[in-house]
Amino acid sequence: MAHVTVTDVTKKYGALPVIHGVGIDIADGEFVVLVGPSGCGKSTLLRMIAGLETISGGTVAIGGRVVNDVLPKDRDIAMVFQNYALYPHKTVADNMGFPLKLKGAPRSEIEAKVRKAADILDLGKLLDRYPKQLSGGQRQRVAMGRAIVRDPQVFLFDEPLSNLDAKLRVTMRVEIKELHQRLKTTTIYVTHDQIEAMTMADKIVVMRDGRVEQIGAPLDLYDRPANVFVAGFIGSPSMNFVPGRLSMASGQVNFVSDKGTVLPVPEGTPDHGEPVIYGIRPEHIDVRPDGLSARISVLEPTGSETQIFAHLGGDPVMAAVRDRVAVTPGDTISFRIDPYRAHLFEARSGRRL
Amino acid sequence: MRPNTVGWLMLAPTIAILGIFGIIPFIYVLYVSFHQWNPFGASPDMIYNGANNFRRLVFDTEFLTSIAFTMKFAFFAVLSEIALGYLLAQLFMKEFPGRGFFRTIHTLPLIVAPIVVGSVWRLMTTPSIGIIPYLLKSWFGYDLNIGRDATAAFALTVIMDIWHWTPLVTLTLLAALLALPKEPFEQAQIDGANRRQIFWHVTLPMIRPAILATVFIRLMDALRTVDEVWMLTSGGPGAATRFVGLHIWKIVFPKTDYGYGAAISVIVLYLTLVMCWLLYVALVARRERKRTF
Incomplete structure (x- = not known):
């Protein structure tokens, strides 16, 4: 196990920069998730840590050793790919034992380690099968088994669950988390799915356009997003944003949207002359009789909660409520917003106020 | 199942062509092989003579020698074509200026008819007028005369076949290499494999189906080579390049010993099948083995 330090790393393809000076500190045994939309550079960053992409600038250190010019095989890492990257011509056991075989480990050791990993992942009965005879979830487990047998310093996962169906994804998510709790190996995990990031990570790195937007614990990111992008990316369903200004009226600062809706802000919010964006999560809007009235446009009941799409004044918002509400589209409903749950961002820079 | 008349109608042209050009001639050859039939000989009628033709060929040294030469020819030609074809395919995978141009022109030998290939090579190797003997003489002082030197003549037939057919192997293997997913190779790098190990443990097993298909195609072709060699050496000097296809041609046409x-044709077909089957067992069936530890 080892800590991983990424310092001011850049990546250029020809003249085109794709990663602009990224710095991340990953502690020994930590589970870090790199998350962001497609093309944000998260996979590229992971591949640079793995040694599959060259590093244009900055350094990557694993266990204190700078590995910029070290071959992937000498970095003591194991990687799990999105499409599993199993060797189609090798059995499950041979796939898992291959890294050890290359190292010239004795047969008995390979067999023992493969057996042990197979037990951890419940693959014991599948050892003589070929990858094509396995289901997606089983293949994913074999890929993880191959990583485990090496007992590496760092596990790298590149969107490992993206090819699985929704239900299996949840199961495998739990399995990977359990595995990490058991092995306590430093893990870097790339995903575009913020739910995976929230549920699995000790620390989340949110990336966009080759830059780090925010690094923090999942709940910190949820509670105090550093900017509009993180606020919108973390949390599902995603946060409502209403553009407008803060204005002073009868000794109290309020938010007034561009369309004239007045929304509550926490006490003591300074009067800010510039345009701002008001953010409120759907789950932080309650249906209460004494609130702001809104006209319902669409209802989406999911069973556990109901998502209400409505217009608050002229501004569209979405509320997610646990209680079942007896309303139909076109009805008027009364929303109450907890001012202390509201987030305010500078409209121009997108930064949190 | 309802009778699918439309389906059969659609298949009819293919079945007709296969029947007329494949199955009927094959049955006819099989029929003729059990007869003595030399229409220009003393008794021009077709006379049933049981397995006598087959008994005769077992003791026919000319035939047996031609089989041995053919095997040797097929072995050297196919092996070199696969090795060279693989190297060229790997070369064409790399980025270099003019890659598209070279990828295109390297296939040119494929579009030349075998009879033309034979004639061109004959021109190039004829002593006193050919460029190859001239260059070999002036550079290495080597006197190439395929009309006299049996080894040189044999080697030249192999080289000509390599020149003609390597592009086919390159194309097939290039297609196979281009279709490979990149992840297992990246995985192998992480797993700790060096280039040699990646070749043996990942590349080769993954393109094995393509290699096998190419070997089968090239082997069958090499075993029935006639026209190129006939143009180049006419089977000589002596019988050094008298491959079995040429042997059959000589018996059937100049000698008109059809039966x-x-x-011989039937036996050569049988031998080809046996060889392909042996290759299949050795290289494909082995896949079904269990894990290595």
């Missing part, structure tokens, strides 16, 4: 020629 015996048909018998």
Whole structure:
């Protein structure tokens, strides 16, 4: 196990920069998730840590050793790919034992380690099968088994669950988390799915356009997003944003949207002359009789909660409520917003106020 | 199942062509192989003579020698074509200026008819007028005369076949290499494999189906080579390049011994099948083995 330090790393393809000076500190045994939309550079960053992409600038250190010019095989890492990257011509056991075989480990050791990993992942009965005879979830487990047998310093996962169906994804998510709790190996995990990031990570790195937007614990990111992008990316369903200004009226600062809706802000919010964006999560809007009235446009009941799409004044918002509400589209409903749950961002820079 | 008349109608042209050009001639050859039939000989009628043709070929040294030469020819030609074809395919995978141009022109030999290939090579190797003997003489002082030197003549037939057919192997293997997913190779790098190990443990097993298909195609072709060699050496000097296809041609056409020629054809077909089957067992069936530890 080892800590991983990424310092001011850049990546250029020809003249085109794709990663602009990224710095991340990953502690020994930590589970870090790199998350962001497609093309944000998260996979590229992971591949640079793995040694599959060259590093244009900055350094990557694993266990204190700078590995910029070290071959992937000498970095003591194991990687799990999105499409599993199993060797189609090798059995499950041979796939898992291959890294050890290359190292010239004795047969008995390979067999023992493969057996042990197979037990951890419940693959014991599948050892003589070929990858094509396995289901997606089983293949994913074999890929993880191959990583485990090496007992590496760092596990790298590149969107490992993206090819699985929704239900299996949840199961495998739990399995990977359990595995990490058991092995306590430093893990870097790339995903575009913020739910995976929230549920699995000790620390989340949110990336966009080759830059780090925010690094923090999942709940910190949820509670105090550093900017509009993180606020919108973390949390599902995603946060409502209403553009407008803060204005002073009868000794109290309020938010007034561009369309004239007045929304509550926490006490003591300074009067800010510039345009701002008001953010409120759907789950932080309650249906209460004494609130702001809104006209319902669409209802989406999911069973556990109901998502209400409505217009608050002229501004569209979405509320997610646990209680079942007896309303139909076109009805008027009364929303109450907890001012202390509201987030305010500078409209121009997108930064949190 | 309802009778699918439309389906059969659609298949009819293919079945007709296969029947007319494949199955009926094959049955006819099989029929002829059990007869003595030399229409220009003393008794021009077709006379049933049982397995006599087959008995005769077992003791026919000319035939047996031609089989041995053919095997040797097929072995050297196919092996070199696969090795060279693989190297060229790997070369064409790399980025270099003019890659598209070279990828295109390297296939040119494929579009030349075998008879033309034979004629061109003959021109190039004829002593006193050919460029190859001239260059070999002036550079290395080596006197190439395929009309006299049996080894040189044999080697030249192999080289000509390599020149003609390597592009086919390159194309097939290039297609196979281009279709490979990149992840297992990246995985192998992480797993700790060096280039040699990646070749043996990942590349080769993954393109094995393509290699096998190419070997089968090239082997069958090499075993029935006639026209190129006939143009280049006419089977000589002596019988050094008298491959079995040429042997059959000589028996059937100049000698008009149809029955015996048909018998040899049948046996050559049988030998080809056996060889392909042996290759299949050795290289494909082995896949079904269990894990290595």
